[in-house]
Amino acid sequence: MNNNNNNNGNRVIPLTCSGHTRPVVDLQFSPITADGKYFLISACKDGNPMLRDGVTGDWIGTFGGHKGAVWSARLSNDSEKAVTGSADFSAKVWDTHNGQVLHTFLHGHIVRAADFNSDSTRIMTGGKENKLRIFDLYRPDAAPMELIGHEDMIQxxxxxxxxxxxxxxxxxxxxxxxxLRTMRESGKIQCDAPVSTMTLSADGQYVTWAAGKTANFWSPERSVDNVRKIETKEITSSVSLHPNHKKFVAGSSEDLWVRIYDFDTGEVSEVYKGHHGPIHTVSYSPDGEIYATGSEDGTIRLWQTDATKPYGLWQRDA
Known part of the structure; x- marks a missing residue:
């Protein structure tokens, strides 16, 4: 196992993205755009979600308007819009070109999660009210569809x-x-502990989530009984699967280390330290060349997957 920030004899030094003033709790890379770029959006307890260049981490803009911590931030597939969920009891949809609010959807309590559908015509939200809501962006004033079944907060x-x-x-x-055709629950997977984060892999083949001391991977093509569960020694806060499905990155709420796991064996293959607080969120870039981590220390760090080759700002040291 490689440790002490060493990868094949090359020291791994992450890029540090400053700007947030409180813990960073959610990160997401966009898909690769038509011109070959991709972006990174972050949610933070400071209430100011930020948009960055995905390769360099350079700040592009801050979405100002929430009056409470922002728990969730997601980009549309074309990166033209962003959606955020906040402790101010609202979800907001933003224009990523000018940072202006396009829609504000009020809720009865904290919004912990939000996401777009594939063509950015609808958003889904969940949170402290224990219910899912689906809003139509073409009819923003219409009552949302609601899905009820959770017995505690949706994360x-x-x-x-x-x-x-x-x-x-x-x-x-x-x-x-x-x-979505019947608007009814069609399946349920019982976990060992509360689920802190969940994402869909870039190719749609796996749903991944962190629950207690486990990293979980499930293919929607399989039955709900066929979940690949990898035990972790630490409470795992967030996991992200590499696009090639050979490894995944995990952060923990118990320590400062970033861990890379072999997907086939479930063993830790690399360990790195860079943050000064527990890691709340991790995400691989769509090309798999880097991954981002967000921490209690208020910073985002970008880590190169392969320290032996130049990439982005790492070209300066090549």
Whole structure:
């Protein structure tokens, strides 16, 4: 196992992205755009979600308007819009070109999770009210569709339109699958502990989530009984699967270390330290060349997957 920030004899030094003033709790890379770029969006307890260049980490803009901590931030597939969920009881949709608010959707309590569908015509939210809401952006004043079944706060939501479904997970230690055609629950996966984060892999083949001391991977093509669960020694706060499905990155709420796991064996293959606080969120870039980590220390760090080759700002040291 490689440790002490050493990768194949090359020291791994992350890029530090400053700007936030409180813990960073959610990160997401966009898909690669038509001109070959991608972006990184961050949610933070300072209430100011930020947009960055995905390769360099350079700040592009801050979305100003929330009056409470922002728990979730997601980009549309074309990166033209962003959606955020906040402790101010609202979800907001933003224009990423000018930072202006396009829509504000008020809720009855904290919004912990939000996401777009594939063509950015709808958003889904979940949070302290224990219910999912789906809003139509073409009819923003219309009442949202609601999906009710969770028994505690919803922490994460995922669209899976390939299978006509949405998924939600949270403090009731369940992942629930909802059929968009019937608007009813079609399946449920019971977890060992509350689910803190959940994402869909870039190719849509895996839903991944962190629950207690486990990293979980499930293919929507399989039954709900067929979940690959990898035990971790630490409480895992967030996991992200590499696009090649050979490894995944995990952060923990118990220490300062970033861990890379071999997906096939479930063993830790690399360990790195750079943050000064527990790690709340991790995400691989769409090309798999870097991954981002967000921490209690208020910083985002970008780590090169392969320290032996130049990439982005790392070219300066090549």
């Amino acid at each position: 994460a939501v995922v669209w899976d339109e390939k299978h006509h479904a949405v998924l939600s997970a949270g403090d009731d230690a369940t992942v629930r699958i909802w059929d």
